[in-house]
Amino acid sequence: MKRKEKQSFEIDMCNGPLLGKLLLFTVPLILSGILQLLFNAADIVVVGRFAGNEALAAVGSTGSLTNLLVNLFIGLSVGVNVLVARYYGGKQEDEVRETVHTSIVISVLGGVILALLGIVLSKPLLTLMDTPESVIRHSVLYMRIYFMGMPVMLLYNFGSAVLRAIGDTRRPLYYLMIAGVINVLLNLLFVIVFHMGVAGVAVATVISQIVSAALIVRCLMQSDGCYRLQVSELKISWDKFGRIARIGFPAGIQGALFSISNVLIQSSINSFGAIAMAGNTAAGNIEGFVYTAMNAVHQSAVSFTGQNLGGKRFDRIKMILIECLLLVTVIGLLMGNGVIWMGESLVGLYSTDPEVIAYGIQRLKGICTLYFLCGVMEVLVGSIRGLGYAIMPMIVSLIGACVFRIVWIATIFQWDRTLDTLYLSYPVSWALTSLVHLICFLIVQKRVRERLN
Secondary structure: OHHHHHHHHOOOOOOOOHHHHHHHHHHHHHHHHHHHHHHHHHHHHHHHHHOOHHHHHHHHHOHHHHHHHHHHHHHHHHHHHHHHHHHHHOOOHHHHHHHHHHHHHHHHHHHHHHHHHHHHHHHHHHHHOOOOHHHHHHHHHHHHHHHHOHHHHHHHHHHHHHHHHOOOOHHHHHHHHHHHHHHHHHHHHHHHHOOOOHHHHHHHHHHHHHHHHHHHHHHHHHOOOOOOOOHHHOOOOHHHHHHHHHHHHHHHHHHHHHHHHHHHHHHHHHOOOHHHHHHHHHHHHHHHHHHHHHHHHHHHHHHHHHHHHHOOOHHHHHHHHHHHHHHHHHHHHHHHHHHHHOHHHHHHOOOOOHHHHHHHHHHHHHHHOOOHHHHHHHHHHHHHHHOOOOHHHHHHHHHHHHHHHHHHHHOHHHHOOOHHHHHHHHHHHHHHHHHHHHHHHHHHHHHHHHHHO
8 A cells, every 4th residue: 555655646756867757746736836826816806806996905915914924834834844855865754753743733833823913913014014094904804814724724734845745746736626616616605695705705715724734634644654644643843843943944034034025015015006006916916826836846946855865866956956947947937928928818807997907917017027037046945945954045035135125115116116116126136136046055065965975
């Protein structure tokens, strides 16, 4: 049974040609990410069509703030992914087992903490972001309901991180397909039939997350591998938690820092009014599909680098980076410019208002033309994390993206207060940060190889 399961779902990342295995690993990740985005897209499309522009702006305006609060905890799942991949590649089954059970416990505890923070802080933080009075009541309601689902959201993410580490990206995809269908059906029921507005889409999202989390836990409990989840073994190994935290917290802080700059940019967009916010919301959701496809390659770089480091296959690590960079560039160029080409039709799915559509197309052109640079940056970060270094990419990202964008808003945007100037800060920061990350990877790879040889 164990042999059959391995042939069906796991990938040997340490032997054989890379490109085919990268695609086998990455494509289900891309589809999984797209399905997760469809949760939010369904929310936005339904409220935009059936609850009006204010409800559309309310759901969209919470995105950057939600990411700010969630990213620190999601970063810990990166630590889980790296650690399980390294132990699995090194055939250290007891270490895998301890890491899995520790990760499940901290996901639930972290989710409870995050739920409390989101419920308490949603209104004051949205007020600080200058969310318009006509929107803020809906935004607060949406955020509070959404954050009630944080324990199951983190449980799904941590469980998926375990499966990614052993090469299984297909079963999480199947579970998200089931949850995605449930989410869309409940959106339509709660908003169109019961007229629940933003509360309806938030409740639908939480219910779908409960389903996906339950399926991922069931999968881990029924596994015959060393990553099998057993309730009797659920406890925190402080050694493993420390190792997860050393990689995960810097990754989470990095994500939070990006979110801080995005919160500032969202605040600047808010100053252009509810129509601009609605257009930005629609375009931001569309570009999220491009980002999620590129981020799947980042996750591939983390898992493949981690397993090959554990198996001491240093000869493959640089080739993993090269092939991931080529893959993410192709994806970013094709999808980024593809959504610009179809911009009017895509934004029109979210709103029929010509002004909303015009603002949405403006954002797509400003960001998606060179969006592949963001993918390049993400892959470089993933390779460095896979080698066990997390503080270095965090510091580089702090300076190259967060600080840079804050300075941009305080200087260049103040000199030319247009949305085009605001959006230009993205590709410039991606290019600068990618260059520094590449230098860091070359230094780190040489250091790790010398230490472990």
